Amino acid sequence: MTREAPAPTAAHTADAALALGDDALVLSHRLGELMGHAPVLEEEVALANIALDLLGQARILLSMAGDEDELAYLREERAFRNVQLVEQPNGDFAHTIARQLYFSTYQHLLYDRLAAGRSPFAGLAAKAVKEVAYHRDHAEQWTLRLGDGTETGHERMGRACTALWRFTGELFRPLDGLDLDPADLEPAWLESVGDILGRAGLAVPDGPRTGAWTAGAGREGLHTEPFGWMLAEMQHLHRSHPGATW
């Protein structure tokens, strides 16, 4: 299955850095929206912690591609390269957790491989893999507690896992500039997520893992409707003061 990886160029590295940086930036922002709204105080701390880790990753990755603030605040929706999964609204706590489970499982597999490689991402990945292992554990523990807790928890967690399933295929699209093919991570991802859902007493969703017209769309700058609203809020102040420093 492994493709013959083309020799990465500096431009490819920047593209990949942008894609991975946008993933982390956008998910961090979504988690930041939850501060002051968590179901229990310990989760205020945990979600903020995850958001901060992701923001830290985003800042390093975006800086590999250019100026972090210019890239975060002055690009329009069509220029963002994040996968659609991370831009999905928080929804209820089960949606937040399902999104986190899918994404952190992917990120853990990805960083683990990148850390072992020799690409420009190896250093960042070596540090980040420890953070995302914690994120994955947090999502796993909550998936178990919601899936295998009350009937309401089970029902909501099942619904969230199904609703977000269609965004998971995009994670494994090829990304030039990495010394790996994300498709190679897919079997391990399916096994890991399947195992956690199984232990939570939840069925693995059986719907398609990509939308009919949207295969790989986020990486090409095609996003879902809620994303534009997110950027409007995120960029408003920065754009209102062109050239200012903060």
Place this chain on the structure above:
Amino acid sequence: MATAAAHQTARTHGSAGQEGDIDADDTYQRVFDATVAADERIEPRDWMPDAYRATLVRQIAQHAHSEIIGMQPEANWITRAPSLRRKAILMAKVQDEAGHGLYLYSAAETLGASREDLLDKLHTGRQKYSSIFNYPTLTWADVGAIGWLVDGAAITNQVPLCRCSYGPYARAMVRVCKEESFHQRQGYELLLALSRGTTEQHAMAQDAVDRWWWPSLMMFGPPDDESAHSAQSMAWKIKRHSNDELRRRFVDICVPQAESLGLTLPDPDLKWNEERGHYDFGPIDWTEFKEVLKGNGPCNEQRITQRKAAHDEGAWVRESAAAYAAKHSTRTGVEQA
């Protein structure tokens, strides 16, 4: 000073089960008084007067409530922070506040209160939180003004609490104050960047300081002659300085800081008094203070509504976690036994 033996006796008996034993209570009271007089710490298992316990539960709970309600005005700007560096700083700060809330609820629990019950009292308005968090954050500069002024006032209040007679509260304060000092410097630095920035940024900073100055002075509480709990709290060494003394200390610190920020403070009466060696300042609008405390401030309704909504909407999550824990403790019960 109490004898070591009497001290030990008192320390190994709780207040429960001692009703009606007047001689014993009297001894415990003397040991307690001696411990406080010697600047030693009262610990959770020590005997303490019921009123001391009640005062501490009230004060620590309200302090904890202030930390978690205080997350809201700042979290209001997380999604709009104008640079990634500022966004990271703000997120870390709001996270710290949640952590401070957790330490403080734990400290209150050492006195026999339960976090659940205290939160319920907050949600139903039976316990209060700091009046300052009923003011809105209208611009990004408000985040800086809160860091500089509100955290600055909090530190002025809290540093003496590191020597408070109740051990768990004093120890929580040591940790809280370290983090708060860091936040305060970050707030100052944020305002400095704005003050030295564009004309619009400078105006934004000045406007924020104009709106937060007086509410920050109100954080020290009513004037000494109207402060209901002060005398007793000072006798118990829960409180070390009077409201007016701390307020005066805060003003003395802020005036030169405002000068180096290149910002003014909105008080025409503010001037150095050579004789007293302090700044004189204008009268505080105590009517506004009382209205805010009564629930009629700009954001009282909004703050409690959001806090209650987070709690109520999270009920199914907490219930599911509890059900999971119960299920799995039953399943592994044999191994544990």
